Structure formats: structure tokens, C-alpha cells
Amino acid sequence: MGHLQPRTAVPSSKEDSPPNLDADVIVLGAGISGLATAAELVKQGNKVIVLEARDRTGGRIDSRAIGPQDDKAVRVDMGASFVHGKYDNPIYDLTQELGITVHYTSPEGEIRILDADGQMGEDLANRLGFNVSHTFFDASRSFAQDHDPAPTDSLASYVFAKNSPLFDGLDQETERHENDPAASKPPNARWKAKALGRSFSGWTGADLEDVALRWWGFERDTIGPDGMVTSGRYHEVVDHLAGVVTSDVGQGEIRLQERVNRVRWNSSEDVVTVSTSPVDGGHSQTGSRDYLASNVICTLPLGVLQRQSPVFEPRLPPRKQRAIRSLGYGLLSKIAIRYDKAWWKESDKTSRQVDISYWLLVHI
8 A cells, every 4th residue: 555755845936826815705796685695605704895886785675765855855665675475585584683664465455446436446456456466476376387388378378368367256247348449338347457467567577478477486485475665664674784794894895886897717726806997977987906706706687797797707608698698587667756645545536547557556
């Protein structure tokens, strides 16, 4: 049985010595994913740098003050506002730890719907509210995962099918107003169900005809109802995580207004170099900076990876590139309007300009 001979130590030159690292891990993006990742890494004793092109943290969580710049101003979440799933959800756990109220609307509870004729009758409103919620978030998801929809089947093809649960318990008479423009009969319950269902394109971020039924619900990894963070307090979750990252001076750092241009891995030294440029007013400025780390975690949004992606060296594997190109994402625009009082909670007969297919009124 042989044995290993001791190696003679060879003094290394400066060029052969390991590079001086700026961090153990560099996280790209200071949205909720990036901050949560960085916070956990810092807790485990890693030195972390978070790089973000915007002038704020939070990504799609964007809480803003509207109204006079005084004590009467209110905060509104212009980005994310929901907590999807109540159980085994770290975001929900954080809201409870921080004392943030998450508002849940029970499908069995009272639902107010305002249409062109004012406030809808309670029985019909509750039925429509339950049908829409059940169809979108339970029945369609179960159908998509338990069956094998064709790649061309849209979410709309299920939601608006004649036997869809969207119409359960509603008047089944023929919808003459859709086929006969001269019909004097006003839109019936089935039409109102369709109008309310159409409004959920705001939830998907795209027309329901453009959303694939085949994959509907597969993104869900939490259990329980969806709740809304009210009073514009979602930023407190972001602030808390950012505070964890930067709580230990020298261990965690968040650098804003630095756009990542290149991520280069040196396999011989097992070091990643991240090159950035300063950003002012959303535009890259001259100058650059390099950061060295042992690891990089990319949490950049899909839209950035598709349109303004950093250059990766070596290139990402073909399957990842194909996934980035082929995945789609929706667009949700929010408009915040401030009223002196919540008039829709007080009046049984309100403005005839409120259409059920466009308005979700939330008392904040």
C-alpha cells in the first residue's frame, strides 16, 4: 500500500493568489425575492451585497403617499397589495410579526357590487361574488391540473363555457340581449356574471383569451385564502427585510442606482465578477465598477431579463434562455382615487356611471 509524498511548498506570486472578494454572495435585484434571499444569507453569516438599478428597494411592492403632504396624506400600494395564501407563507408570517392587518373577504360574506342601476341586490351580489371567486381560484385550477387541456385552450374557454361554474345558480334563460340588439330585456344575471368575470383580467394582467388554461394554478405553492394588505403598509415588509440585510455593518449592504451590465464567471479561480454602471433618472451614466464574489444569485424580473438583461459569461444554458424568451407576463395598471368618504359603503343608489366590469372599490 503506497503513501502520498509531501508536496514541496511553492511560494505563490501575487497573480496566483486568490482575489480579494467584495462579498461572499452578490444578489442581483432588491425586490422582495432579492431582499428575502439576502436577509437569510446575512443571518447565516455571509457577507452580502445587493445591487439594484432603481432608487428604491421593493421592486413590485411600491407604497406611495397620495394627497396633501401633511398628516392627511394616505399611503396606497401602487404595486403588490395581496398576500397569496395564508398558511406556510413567510410573507403572511411577516405581516403578523409586524402587526400589519391583512384583510380577507370571505366568499360566504357580504359582497357589494355596484352596476349601472346602483347597488345590486344582496342575494345576486353574493352569488356572483362566490361564483367568480370559485371559478377562477378553485374550479379552473383543479380542472387545469386534473385534466390535460390543449396548449391552445385559454382560461376564457373554461370560464365562459356554457356549463361553467361561473353561472351556477343563476337564471338560465337565453341571453337575448347578446344575439338580438333590438331586445328590450335588460342584461340578465348570466351577462352580469360574464362582465364581472371579464374584470378579472386585472388579476391575470392579460386578456383571459391570452392566458393558458394548461398552466393555470401551477404557480401556487401556498395554501389558504388570498388577503389584501390595507392602508399602504406593504412597504413595512420591504423595510424590515432591508433592515435585516443592513443591520450588521460590513456584513450586508444594499447599493441602489447601480445597473448590472455583465456577470462573468472565472472558472479557474471560481470567482464571479459583476460589472455595474451608475443610474440617474432611469438612465445609465458613464463609468463602471466591478464587484468580486464567490457566488451570484439573480432575482431580476422576467421583463428585465427579456429586454435589458446583463451579459452572462459564459452564456446561460439553452433551456434557461428558451424559458426566458417564451414565458409571458401580464400588465396591471392601478389608478388611485381619493374620496372624502367611502360613499359606496353608505348609499344604496349611487352614480349610474359605475360599471361592474371595471371597478373594485376598497375602503382603505
